[in-house]
Amino acid sequence: MKTIRFKVTEQDIESYAELSGDVNPIHLNPEYAKAHGFSGKVAHGMLTMAKVWGILANEFDNMQFPAVFRLHFQSPVYVGETVELTIEEEDCSITITGKVVKGKASL
Amino acid sequence: MKSEYFSFHFTKEEVQRYCGLAGVKKAIYYSLEAALEEGFEGIPLPPALPMIAYRHIEKPWQLAEPVILRKQECRPHRIMYADRAYVGAVKLRSHSFxxxxxxxxxxxxxxxxxxxxxxxxxxxxxxxxxxxxNTV
Incomplete structure (x- = not known):
């Protein structure tokens, strides 16, 4: 078992919005996000997925091109938060659990 | 319900920006020479990057904000490459209120x-x- 952390920055969210064309205001407008029950700007789920893949690709050579890559988003990841991933390898699969360790909300 | 098929390609710059966001520094994503040397046919796409194809596809339905992604599954069946032509569509598999x-x-x-x-x-x-x- 291994733990690795990553952070989601304001710049990450803006860059991902530009790259993907996903300009959903819950990612970009804090007032809008708060009006819909969030405590601030929410990271794109696909941005979180990119960061998780980045960690896997750097850590495991055989995870560059997984057969299936699946994430369940249990809670929002907010801008400025640090997520700690716990990575467990079993046979041909890797299970990752993430939780927020620094920031203003929990994952 | 399903969209029409749209044509698009993913650029080398998109792969590099995506890998920059993901924190991946492997040369195969940044250099054609490095990718060819590793046996790839070009610069490969990361496994979830093809999801950005949504920006090229016009769906016959619309979602009102806020839109929240609660689960995502990506299944790459073949290695895809930057600067190659692809076609894609989006199907609505289910919807309920x-x-x-x-x-x-x-x-x-x-x-x-x-x-x-x-x-x-x-x-x-x-x-x-x-x-x-048609109902908007």
Missing amino acids: RQGRWFLIEELVIFDQENHLCFNGISHLIAGGFFEN
Whole structure:
């Protein structure tokens, strides 16, 4: 078992919005996000997925091109938060659990 | 319900920006020479990057904000490459209204020029509203 952390920055969210064309205001407008029950700007789920893949690709050579890559988003990841991933390898699969360790909300 | 098929390609710059966001520094994503040396046919796409093809696809339905992604599955069937032509469409696999919100499952499918399935991405979404385009 291994733990690795990553952070989601304001710049990450803006860059991902530009790259993907996903300009959903819950990612970009804090007032809008708060009006819909969030405590601030929410990271794109696909941005979180990119960061998780980045960690896997750097850590495991055989995870560059997984057969299936699946994430369940249990809670929002907010801008400025640090997520700690716990990575467990079993046979041909890797299970990752993430939780927020620094920031203003929990994952 | 399904969109039409749209043509698109992913650029080297998009791969590099995506890998920069992901924190991946492997040379195969940044240098054609490095990729060829590793046995690839070009600069390969990371496994979830094809989801950005949504920006090229016009769906015959719309979702009202806020839209929340609650589950995502990406299945790369073949290695895809930057600067190659692909076609893709989005299918609406299910939609239902519960407790004031819409729960939807969409599937993005991408094929290469030889009509091989290269990727499918299944997104479980919650949305504030759902409209077929002819009813908007």
